[in-house]
Amino acid sequence: MNTDGAPGTVAVLAGAERARFLQRCRAIVGDAGVLTAGADCAPFLTDWRGRFTGLALAVLRPASTTEVAELVKLCVQFRVPIVPQGGRTGLVLGSVPDASGAAVVLSLARLNRIRRVDPVNRAMTVDAGCILHDVQQAAAASGCLFPLSLAAEGSCSIGGNLSTNAGGTAVLRYGNARELCLGLEVVTAQGDVWDGLRALRKDNTGYDLRDLFIGAEGTLGIITGAVLKLFPRPKGALTALVALDSPAAAATLLLLAQDACGAALTGFELMSHYCLDLVHQHFPALARPIERACPYYVLLEVSSSESDAHAGQLIEQTLAAALSDHACHDAVVASSLAQAKGLWDLREHIPLAQARQGKNIKHDISLPVSTIASFIAATDAALARQFPGCQVVCFGHLGDGNLHYNVAAPAGQSDERFLDQQDAINAIVYAGVEQYQGSISAEHGIGALKREALTHHKSAIELALMRSIKTALDPLNLMNPGKVL
Known part of the structure; x- marks a missing residue:
């Protein structure tokens, strides 16, 4: 990303050409779908942490995949760079424009339909602008589970989750966003629509195009829809907080928990004592379940396909093994949903406490x-x-x-x-x-913040292959330029 105002190889549209471009945009998405006033654009230009604010020619808000495709074709015609944007919760400057003012921000917030839920095939098809929490709720309403869970799930979007290959707290059991996606709908850098919305677990028909776009941070095309995997809802779950001497003890506890619980172990979160001190300093109403101060803590969750009682047995086996192995000092097991939420609140409030500090x-x-x-x-x-x-x-x-x-x-x-x-x-x-x-x-992800660091931590061959893919799919370099590479 150019943060010095230099537009690079793309000139900022001005005068009559700018007016013609914006007029054509309004013809596609309507007046309400094109924002140019400073106050209207401002929320789309600053990153979540408030560390950088860019400039944009306009903020475009399409309401369908067709409108996204038409806007991309128009941007190709006028050589206008595009910054795709989801819920704006990223941390690496991946979804905000640079300081040149040459690019448009293309917000996917209005693409927010749950298109289909298929509980028999354990799959659901959604727009990329759907909020993660809404997807979780739609899955639950059909008796299923969509397990991706993040601190920002109330505002992050599925398109952003896939573009960054988001992880979260349930990766141990269910995998990250890549593993939770069966198919994609993508608008290419030329404005074509690739319909890859196939709800198949097996499709061995050549290159896996889906995996190219997942994790690409909008640099190869714009994800507009996705088929997501669903899972059976657990019939029981228990959460425990364990006090430990060190990260080494936490690694030992992890092995014991995996041996005792197998695939039922769905969460295993490490937290230092300083993390919890920050949480209690800034959120004193949150419970302090273990009074004795220890250097580290682990929050572990076990989900059972049988019952709460079975989940409890698995946790008891884990903690008994840990105590006999001297891997932990103390532990608290939640006895209710409210207590479990209280334990998870400690973990989820760490980033909020950091921000306040x-x-x-x-x-x-x-x-x-x-x-x-x-x-x-x-x-x-x-x-x-x-x-x-x-x-x-x-x-x-x-x-x-x-x-x-x-x-x-x-x-x-x-x-x-x-x-x-x-x-x-x-x-x-x-x-x-x-x-x-x-x-x-x-x-x-990498975004603009880690772009320079990437050059020191990827081999020359890896970087050359990545650039070859970028050049092949986006030869004009209009898709989120300055990010990743």
Whole structure:
């Protein structure tokens, strides 16, 4: 992304040409579907964390796949870059325009229909602009489960989830967004509509085009619809919070839980003591279920196809094994839905507590589970040596190796001064990621924020192959330019 106002190879439309372009846009989506006034466009131009605000020629709000396709064809004709946008909850500047003002933002918010629910085939077809929570509710109304679950599920959209290959808290059992998608509908960079909305578990007919667009962050085309996998709703579920000495003890507990519970283990979240301290500082009404302070905690969830009693037996077996193995100090098992929600509230409020505490430098990384404890110990120590007093907010989906390893300013240091050190802090964290054979992005994507870092953590061959795909599918580089590559 160009954040210095330079339009790159695309000129900003001006004068009569701009007027003609906007007039043609209004002919496609109506006056209400084209926003140009500053106040109307403002919500679409700033990223979720409030760290960057771009400019746009206009915000376009189509209401159908046909309208999306016609708008893309028009943008190709006028050589106008397109920034596809879903729920605007991304963290890597992937869905906001740059500072040039050359691009249009194409919001998919009005594509919000649940097209079909097929409980017999365990599938549902939805528009890309559907809010994740609404999809979950539609699945539940048909007696099924759509298991993707994120802190932002009340505002993030399915198109955004797929474009970033979102993860969430249930990846351990159900997989990330890629595994939860059977088919796609995509508007290509030329304005053609690829109808790949096939609800098939097996379709071995050549290249898997679906997987090209999932995780591509809108750089290859615009996802307008999807067929999603549904699952049977569990008949019982229990949640427990376990106090531990270290991440190594958490890894031991994970193995014990997997041995005892198998596929019934649906959630396994790691949280440092500092994370929960932040939550209780900023949300004092939330319960403190374990009074004894321990360095780390694990929130684990077991779902049963039989009953709550069966889920309880599995958790009891896990905790008994952990206590005999000295892998944990204390544990609390929720005895009601309200108590379970209270435990999950602690986990879900960590990002909110961070935001209230001040700016922080976020890292969404993944590592082999076997190396996470070593990574945390080595990287914590390296940061403490170079940035004395900095606070590490360490939490994440330990079951699938995804760690949110965020660094906050020392007490008394301004956010501005701390953020000036972002490159040096990133270098330490990413060096650890590379040493332990991990990835610099687990579930948030690359966007513009990590584009430069990607060049240092992907091989020349990988980058060349990615550029070849981008050039083949989007030769004019109009699809979300400046993101990923």
